[in-house]
Amino acid sequence: MVQIKQKEVLTSLLQKAYWIEVEMEQLVVWESRIELMGDDHEALAILSNDSDGHRLIVEKWLNKAKIPIPDKTPPGLPVKQFDFAGMDSREMFREIMKYEILARDTYTDIENADPAIIYEMFDDEQDKDDFLSDMNTLVNDEEKHRKICDNRVGGYKTIY
């Protein structure tokens, strides 16, 4: 695994994580909700509600670390527009899954960053521990989301 050793890289990843939650996951899930017209409502509601919750967590840490909250797409992330008209639900969940994996891997990289730069980011020892524990929760949540999608891509219909 490539470990992040620069504070600037960690800062940029946190901003990207924020954008993935606030923009990309919301767009892809809500486009699916529109096209599926109520089908798979429960699974899609979990994905969009959790993503809203994740945004709040990332926002809290951006504020604590005094990192500006992005108001436009951070460099590196594509500007996406989704049009799922004519797709079946399996294809839509395959698209959503890409963003769940992207989010999971982004939080994994943040969680595994060099502890020295996490220390540098939060001078409070407790903040550092709480940050790492939140990142771990986010990794696990995104992996749950990936499974929710994978079950539907594979044609199974269990929620968790």
Ligand SMILES: [Fe+2]
């Ligand atoms: Fe998320």
